[in-house]
Amino acid sequence: MSALSSRFRVTRGAFTLDVQLDLEAGEVVAVLGPNGSGKSTLMNLLAGLLRPDSGHLTLGGRDLVDAQPHQRGIGLLAQEPLLFPHLTALANVEFGPRAQRRAGSRETALRWLAEVDAAEFADRRPRQLSGGQAQRVALARALAAEPDLLLLDEPLNALDIDAAPAMRGLLRRVLRAQSRPAIVVTHDALDALVLADRVVVLDAGRIVEQGPSREVLTRPRSAFAARIAGLNLIAGTTVEGGLHSDSGVVIAGRSTAAPGENGVAVFSPSAVAVHRDNPHGSPRNALRVRLAGMEPRGDLVRLRAADGTAADITPAAVAELGLEPGQDVWFVVKATEVGVHAALGRSQGGSWPRD
Ligand SMILES: Nc1ncnc2c1ncn2[C@@H]1O[C@H](COP(=O)(O)OP(=O)(O)OP(=O)(O)O)[C@@H](O)[C@H]1O
Numbered sequence: 001m002s003a004l005s006s007r008f009r010v011t012r013g014a015f016t017l018d019v020q021l022d023l024e025a026g027e028v029v030a031v032l033g034p035n036g037s038g039k040s041t042l043m044n045l046l047a048g049l050l051r052p053d054s055g056h057l058t059l060g061g062r063d064l065v066d067a068q069p070h071q072r073g074i075g076l077l078a079q080e081p082l083l084f085p086h087l088t089a090l091a092n093v094e095f096g097p098r099a100q101r102r103a104g105s106r107e108t109a110l111r112w113l114a115e116v117d118a119a120e121f122a123d124r125r126p127r128q129l130s131g132g133q134a135q136r137v138a139l140a141r142a143l144a145a146e147p148d149l150l151l152l153d154e155p156l157n158a159l160d161i162d163a164a165p166a167m168r169g170l171l172r173r174v175l176r177a178q179s180r181p182a183i184v185v186t187h188d189a190l191d192a193l194v195l196a197d198r199v200v201v202l203d204a205g206r207i208v209e210q211g212p213s214r215e216v217l218t219r220p221r222s223a224f225a226a227r228i229a230g231l232n233l234i235a236g237t238t239v240e241g242g243l244h245s246d247s248g249v250v251i252a253g254r255s256t257a258a259p260g261e262n263g264v265a266v267f268s269p270s271a272v273a274v275h276r277d278n279p280h281g282s283p284r285n286a287l288r289v290r291l292a293g294m295e296p297r298g299d300l301v302r303l304r305a306a307d308g309t310a311a312d313i314t315p316a317a318v319a320e321l322g323l324e325p326g327q328d329v330w331f332v333v334k335a336t337e338v339g340v341h342a343a344l345g346r347s348q349g350g351s352w353p354r355d
Contacts, residue, residue, distance in 0.1 A: 003027070003181045004149055008045045008055040017041050017205040023149075023181040030192035030213060031185045033202035034224050039185045042202070043151055046183070048072050060148045075147030079157045081138030083126040089113065089137045090122040096145025112140035116170060132163030136170065143174065150175075150182040156191060165256060168194055172342070189217050189229045193264055193343040201225050214264065214343055218308075231266050232309050235343070238263035243340045247307070251285050253338030261342040269302060271337035272311035275330040276321055285338065287331045291323060305331065 004023040010016070017038040023029055033039050044050035046057070048069035057064045064072050075096075083092045090109055097105035113119045116136040126134055135155065142150060155171060156164045172194050175182055184195050192199050192213045199216040201209040201224055209222040217229040236245035242252040243265040251265045279286055289305035296302075300312040303323065311331050323329065 004057075004059050006046065006055070006057045008042070008052040008057075010041065010045065010050065010052045010055075012041065015041075015205060017045075019202070019205070019207055021183075021200065021207075023183070025181060026179040027198065028175050028182045028184065028196045030196035030199045031183060031202060032187070032189075032192060032199060032225065032228060037202040037224075038205040039202055040153070041205075043076075043153055043183075043185060046149070046151060047074055047076055062148075073146075073148040075142035075145055075150045077135075077139055077142045077150065077152045077155050079154045081126070081131075081134040081158075083134060083138055083141070085126050088123050088125055089118065089129065092126070092137060093140045093144045096141060100145070108144055109140070112144040113137070115143070115174065116140045130163070131159050132167055135159060135163075135167055139171070139174065143178070148180060150180055152182060152184040154185055154187065156186075156188070169256065171195055187228065189231065189233075190266065190339075190341065193217060193233075194341055199225070214262075218264075231268055232272070234265045234309070236263060236265070237261065238340060238342060242335070242338075249287060251287075251338060251340070252335035253285075253340040254336065255340040257340060257342035264341055264343045266339045266341065267333050267337050269310040269312040270300070271333050272309075272313075273332045274303065274311050274313055274317065274321060274323070275332055276327075278330055279332055284332050284334050287333075289329060289331050291325050291327050291329055293325055294318065294323070 002022040003025040007020045009018045019042055031039050045052055048067060059073065090113065093112055094105050094109035097108045113122055116139050118133060118136045118140060121129055121133055121137060129137065156167055159167055168191065175195060184191060186192060196213045199210060199213045200207055201222050203224055209216060209225055214235055216225055218233050218235060234245050234251060236243045238255060238257040238259050238261045239250065240259050241255055242250055243263050244250050253265050257263050287309065289307055289309055291303055292306040293304040294301050297312055301315055301318050303311045309331055
């Protein structure tokens with residue numbers, strides 16, 4: 001039996017959402033979709049802030065379709081950490097267990113603060129916390145209430161670019177360590193790869209694509225998934241300072257992962273330089289590929305390799321190198337341009353984009 005079983009149909013003006021979404025215990029699903037595709041509508045239906053015209057919702061065997069938001073056992077981590085401003089971090093986290101009249105609420109709160117590396121902020125009020133610190137406290141607060149389902153609505157969106165990687169890593173650790181299912185709404189392919197077992201792509205109120213994160217993002221079938229995955233993603237196993245790809249090449253990069261994990265190397269097509277000959281002695285990554293196609297992309301030309309890897313170079317460079325489909329060339333990318341991340345999913349990945 002699924003931990004979460006849901007089916008919603010709701011019409012709001014000209015927009016209709018019609019979605020069925022089931023989650024297993026401990027499963028983390030990323031919901032991706034363009035603006036206006038219905039992601040917030042779906043979250044509001046799950047949280048009980050919006051009533052469906054028809055449908056059902058069961059969570060851990062409980063029928064919740066008529067339940068009030070506070071009766072649902074569904075925790076929400078919003079974009080902005082909605083902490084009570086007049087309470088300390090500890091009191092904020094203690095709020096849920098105390099409201100549920102659970103014994104040891106203070107110990108529970110302290111444990112969760114420690115779990116999100118925020119124990120040292122226990123006595124601070126929200127205005128004394130940075131955005132990243134406040135978001136960690138908000139995560140502890142959501143988890144301390146022991147929800148049966150955790151909803152994360154763009155949890156990294158409000159964080160600055162320096163704080164987001166640490167929070168992403170923390171979310172990964174915390175979501176892996178617990179058995180409750182979670183749904184993450186995100187615009188970021190990296191969040192889906194790092195946090196979620198499965199990706200669901202919404203468009204115009206319907207699920208247009210779903211599957212294991214790595215599979216959907218390395219071989220996207222919907223236009224939206226392709227656009228957000230508009231990066232080269234090479235799947236493999238993480239090694240010290242890089243990735244050993246499934247096709248047997250070691251790619252050096254900036255790694256956020258411990259060695260020996262399922263992982264992806266991620267780099268932009270615009271970071272790729274193209275050479276006809278092997279650039280021996282270069283400290284860069286050199287990937288031998290066969291050119292499969294070329295297409296204009298703004299002022300540049302996108303070269304597509306047969307393995308799916310892409311490079312964006314100028315038309316002048318295409319002419320200078322005399323490039324044509326069918327040729328074997330070298331795609332060269334600096335290690336500093338490559339991010340290596342632990343990724344979930346066991347499927348054999350390839351590279352993106354793929355026709
Ligand atoms: N209160 C409302 N009344 C009528 N239509 C609404 C209402 N709220 C949302 N909609 C419509 O529902 C559709 C889906 O909106 P929703 O906010 O769920 O999309 P979203 O995927 O979360 O978008 P975004 O990424 O921009 O947050 C939109 O077309 C929107 O105009």
